[in-house]
Amino acid sequence: MKAALISLGSTSSKWTAEAMRKYFDQVDELDIREIEVSLGSKNYGVFYKGEHLEEYDCIFGKGSFRYSALLRSITSILYDKCYMPIEQDSFSVVHDKLLTHLVLQKHDIPMPTTYLSATVNAAKAILKKVNYPIIMKFPQGTQGKGVMVADSYAGASSVLDALQSLKQPFIIQEYIETDGVDIRAIVVKGKVIAAMERKAETGEKRSNIHQGGSGEKVELDTQTKKITIETAKVLGADICAVDILSSHKGPLIIEANLSPGLQGITKATNMDIADKIAKALYLKTKEFIENKKSTKANQILEEVGIKTSKDEVKQVITNLDLRGNRLLLPEIITNITQFGEKEEVVLKAKKDHLYIKTFNIEK
Ligand SMILES: Nc1ncnc2c1ncn2[C@@H]1O[C@H](COP(=O)(O)OP(=O)(O)O)[C@@H](O)[C@H]1O
Numbered sequence: 001m002k003a004a005l006i007s008l009g010s011t012s013s014k015w016t017a018e019a020m021r022k023y024f025d026q027v028d029e030l031d032i033r034e035i036e037v038s039l040g041s042k043n044y045g046v047f048y049k050g051e052h053l054e055e056y057d058c059i060f061g062k063g064s065f066r067y068s069a070l071l072r073s074i075t076s077i078l079y080d081k082c083y084m085p086i087e088q089d090s091f092s093v094v095h096d097k098l099l100t101h102l103v104l105q106k107h108d109i110p111m112p113t114t115y116l117s118a119t120v121n122a123a124k125a126i127l128k129k130v131n132y133p134i135i136m137k138f139p140q141g142t143q144g145k146g147v148m149v150a151d152s153y154a155g156a157s158s159v160l161d162a163l164q165s166l167k168q169p170f171i172i173q174e175y176i177e178t179d180g181v182d183i184r185a186i187v188v189k190g191k192v193i194a195a196m197e198r199k200a201e202t203g204e205k206r207s208n209i210h211q212g213g214s215g216e217k218v219e220l221d222t223q224t225k226k227i228t229i230e231t232a233k234v235l236g237a238d239i240c241a242v243d244i245l246s247s248h249k250g251p252l253i254i255e256a257n258l259s260p261g262l263q264g265i266t267k268a269t270n271m272d273i274a275d276k277i278a279k280a281l282y283l284k285t286k287e288f289i290e291n292k293k294s295t296k297a298n299q300i301l302e303e304v305g306i307k308t309s310k311d312e313v314k315q316v317i318t319n320l321d322l323r324g325n326r327l328l329l330p331e332i333i334t335n336i337t338q339f340g341e342k343e344e345v346v347l348k349a350k351k352d353h354l355y356i357k358t359f360n361i362e363k
């Protein structure tokens with residue numbers, strides 16, 4: 001099987017590609033800056049260094065919010081052709097904290113109280129009624145850089161004026177007191193595979209490792225695990241990181257990340273996270289190929305008027321084809337049985353009868 005990792009070539013991406021090489025026959029590392037999407041002509045599609053992108057069984061696209069439109073476009077075009085762990089909407093939604101909160105709200109996933117307003121006056125009205133401190137953040141900031149803490153209405157109001165002059169959208173959020181600690185969990189294929197607590201540096205409220213925070217392995221309680229897994233699911237990501245604040249109201253989700261750094265969490269948990277991601281990509285790709293094969297077989301059967309259901313035995317009436325004295329079975333049989341090249345099978349034969357079964361299957 002052949003896979004591509006589209007990324008900016010960070011250390012985490014290199015680790016992931018390296019781990020993928022243990023499972024896939026070929027892994028190409030593609031620089032996202034060399035990718036182009038062309039629409040509107042017969043020759044539409046995804047291009048790499050000016051040429052049509054090769055066919056892959058699996059494509060894992062990573063990149064910061066600057067690349068979310070491109071990653072979304074690549075996914076939209078190739079999603080049915082190969083396994084891609086992130087759904088197209090996910091790139092737009094996860095790279096914007098406001099859109100993320102809107103999706104989480106729809107699924108009743110708990111989060112800090114969050115406000116959005118259209119004008120400075122409306123924002124000031126919100127700032128008058130909230131308790132302090134308060135958080136103000138850019139929907140698209142990362143690594144803690146777009147997060148501001150204001151201790152009073154006066155402070156918040158001056159931050160607001162600065163934000164207004166930058167003409168940047170922002171959200172106002174209830175400050176959750178956690179003593180500068182947040183939880184970063186990695187979800188892979190519907191499971192929390194690793195989690196760490198990050199503690200902000202003294203005097204700092206943002207616990208991002210990039211802001212000097214330090215990580216320590218943590219076991220999540222059942223409720224936190226449940227909403228973390230649910231978050232990844234509703235955001236359409238088979239692989240992602242989820243940031244959580246533990247409050248007296250229970251766990252609250254603050255954001256998800258489709259391209260999380262692996263160094264911090266690998267060190268904190270002493271686990272090979274890249275390997276777990278690579279293995280999941282491999283298993284999901286295998287599943288994708290098998291589903292595609294059986295869908296194709298079912299389509300052919302339906303076209304020739306044979307109804308299909310998953311475990312039903314299908315009957316095909318055909319003339320036998322002998323090459324020399326060897327029996328050649330029709331392609332449709334290969335598609336239905338999903339027998340692969342060199343697969344070990346048991347043949348049971350007597351006059352007028354032939355039965356073929358994969359070897360090693362009990363029953
Ligand atoms: N509502 C909040 N209450 C308390 N701390 C917060 C809140 N939102 C963010 N933080 C702190 O700021 C850090 C960065 O915020 P986050 O929303 O995850 O943005 P980023 O994309 O920059 O990581 C968090 O890890 C957390 O320590």
Ligand SMILES: [Mg+2]
Binds near residue numbers: 143144208243255
């Ligand atoms: Mg974060």
